Amino acid sequence: MSTTTTATTPSTASTTSRLAEIARSLADRPEEWIHRVRLSADGRWYERLHRDGDHEVWLISWLPGQATGFHDHGESSGAFAVALGSLEEHQVGQARTMQTGESWAFDRDYVHDVRNSSAAPAVSVHVYSPPLSTMNRYRLSGDGLVVLTVEQEEDW
Numbered sequence: 170m171s172t173t174t175t176a177t178t179p180s181t182a183s184t185t186s187r188l189a190e191i192a193r194s195l196a197d198r199p200e201e202w203i204h205r206v207r208l209s210a211d212g213r214w215y216e217r218l219h220r221d222g223d224h225e226v227w228l229i230s231w232l233p234g235q236a237t238g239f240h241d242h243g244e245s246s247g248a249f250a251v252a253l254g255s256l257e258e259h260q261v262g263q264a265r266t267m268q269t270g271e272s273w274a275f276d277r278d279y280v281h282d283v284r285n286s287s288a289a290p291a292v293s294v295h296v297y298s299p300p301l302s303t304m305n306r307y308r309l310s311g312d313g314l315v316v317l318t319v320e321q322e323e324d325w
């Protein structure tokens with residue numbers, strides 16, 4: 170069983186629903202990606218599985234304690250699905266735990282911090298449309314989010 174939750178405006182709901190479906194569908198087919206998965210103590214491991222003019226798909230593994238830090242996705246909308254294990258998704262002031270089979274979709278300008286706070290490795294599938302071209306990384310301070318760095322496509 171899988172569930173999807175979205176953080177969207179009505180005008181982009183069809184886009185984010187489609188991205189969530191791509192992520193969830195692939196997460197449900199581990200035979201297509203399980204042989205690619207690596208685990209790295211140096212940081213999250215990731216590999217791009219697909220890219221075309223419309224969207225791109227990334228596979229990410231997370232050891233316990235690994236996290237993205239707060240970031241956005243530039244002009245891209247996105248979705249991700251937990252394929253193995255569980256992840257926490259944090260927005261400023263709120264957090265949710267996502268189990269295997271659950272997905273989350275978001276519009277452009279969405280900021281979150283995704284963490285593996287569990288005691289076991291996790292794997293997730295991420296979809297972005299259009300493909301990511303820039304990401305801002307943030308530090309959470311008492312006054313809110315402060316931009317730390319701006320990453321361009323060539324950085325990842």
Ligand SMILES: [Fe+2]
Nearest residue numbers: 240241242281
């Ligand atoms: Fe993200």
